[in-house]
Amino acid sequence: MAVKTNYKKNGTNYFRVSAVLGTDSKGKRILKEFYGKSKSEAEEKKREYLEGIKNGLNIDTKRVLLGELIHTWLFETIRVSDRIKPTTFEKYEGLYRNYVKDSPLYSIKLSELKALQVQRYYNGLSDLGKSRNLIENLNKLLKQFFNYAVDEGYLSKNPCLGKKIVIPGEKKPRKEVQHFSDEEIGILVSNLKDNRYSELILLSLGTGLRRGELLALTWEDIDLKNKIVKVNKSLAKVYIIAGDGSKERKQIIQVPKTRGSIREVSFPDNLTSIFKDIRIKQRRDRLKCGESYEVSDYVFTTSSGSLIDVTNLSHAWEHLLKKCKLPHKKFHALRHTFATKLFENEVALKTVSELLGHSSIDMTANTYTHVIPKQKSDAVEKLNYIFAKN
Template identity: 50%
Template sequence: MAKKTNYVKNGKEYYRVTATVGRDANGKLIRKEFYGKTKKEAEAKKEEYLLKIRNGLNPELENIIFGDLMHTWLFEVVRVSVKPSTFERYESLYRNYIKESELYSLKISFIKSLQIQRYYNRLYQEGKSSKTIRSIHKLLRSFFNYAVKEGYINQNPCGNRKVVIPGSAEEKTERKIETFTDEEIEKIKEVLKGHRLRALFLLAFGTGLRQGELLGLKWTDIDFKKKELKVQRTIKQVTIIDEKGNREYKTIEQIPKTKNSIRTVPIPSSVIPVLREYKKMQMEEKLKAGSAYLNDIENGYVFTTELGNPIDARNLIRAHKRLLKRAGVPYKNFHAIRHTYATKLFERGVPLKIVSALLGHADVSTTANIYTHVMPKEKITAAETLNDLLR
């Protein structure tokens, strides 16, 4: 009768088989042992292990805890490859939605699409928006792509169409874009008379620049003769997080949002004298502050505090709220100024491609998708041009 075992360990008999699974850093063969109650069971374990290797999966990594690996990936891979503001957003999603979740302590090889779906469903039922869940999903999908690439798992459980974002159907309704009416703009202009940041707000209405682009403008970016400005940077207040998780709040310069965001934008003629007047006021503030003034007026930032510091975005938002309240205009966020700029251009017949370029969007489809509320009017106008032909 054939011997059923060939190895004894701790007084118990097993059948042992071995396999060569590669070479170490010195070129030496790496052999792994597999045990079973019978030869068939041991061989099955060996074949399963080798199949995983052939499929690009590292079986030695299957027991890694999902949350621990994601933390390592986030701080050692992502942190050094994205903007500080982007990492701040990712770290916040991880800390608020992953670290304390039911997914964190699971072995990475155990996580399936259904578990993620249940997690998303619970978040939605607890009142989290589809937008928030979609942000979490994008981060998880990126992480699992890394895990597949490194051999921790062989499939991404957040892959295309494997998980549904709850509430997405309701979000597909037409996007509401807030803009200021002509009457509201007149009220705002009236209140801006004598306002220290009059030039900033009028330039915002006249160019559609993003908040960070406005605050990142330098006097060298403005060409008074050509009546245009160049968008070359943004400034943003972000929390810088180091590899140990220590946090420090800083104002930093960044490259603009997309490649197309680096652009030249015309300045309305009526805003040019307002900018000149603001520059003169800034020089007076510098003389008054003396050595305490921190900004180089010729080469430094256009919009600063009275002591020459970059304007904190939070303070600009507060100024925006106070301005609207004084003007008796219902609150709309600062980005509504940008939407107003684009909408007014469309209403005046400026082509979609030109508006897209002025806004610095990544492509024309982005502009079209955002401003669908204006497009119907454009289509009607286009159709009306055929009246003479069909009359």
């Protein structure tokens, strides 16, 4: 039985139905036409369209490509938001540029987007050897974007919510954090004489502050009387990305990564003299440089008074480890060493978490699994007296 049609275009028969969307300024009806291979198909397209309008969907959705809208969202909304740090936007832009811009997702019309298309793309990335962590970060970005698309009426629901999407790839066991042994600490400290960054290294070891937090410290943050360091900002070296996509590498001072990172950290009495040494060093540098010295309130500066460049610090750190004949560890290992030593000296988990500025106790526990089991074991051993033979 032949399918009934009522319209022919370019030699192909269709069934056409129309809907009245309202009237224009002259009172003329605004019509929208829908085509299908049968009456039921055309009516279904009409129903979906009108239902979408009823639910607040943007009537231009059918012409909007996922890649185009996510670019607009990133550069015209996210980039200028005061809630997004430059370091975060740099990460988002990299995910878009590497995994959306030239991907199969880019040219998908939002009106035709299905969760299965996203899933297949993730599966393909996994097959190419991309890590589960990378795919999770991409999914977080897309989920945030799809929420925006729903709010703006481009989508009726977020395809990445709930259990619609499964992140492929095997979860890798957490690597044990790098830290220095007592012997290595001794070797490191003994080789700090005449090192430009000696005070910085010792304070990292004695306070557990992140590198960026240390480099952003000002003298106003140092309370020598009460032996407290106030952490409220961080230095980072990032690409500042303009609206046209151009980039410029800069060092910036920004608020810490989490609310918990804003904190006060006590430091050992033996570190008090280090701050006095820094003051003396800065005065000497200023006398040598004269008017060319960059006067600021920062605690850690170069010999000319400017902020320390993180790249230069990394090179100097690598050179120091080679001089000490120690295996390579990141500068961040000093922070891990601080935490490890606290646990070894039976400091409570909650206290360590607060000193480190972690967002939760769970994060601290998961990071330092290499030392916490021993701490638990030692605690249980203290109950031996109960079972001691008389």
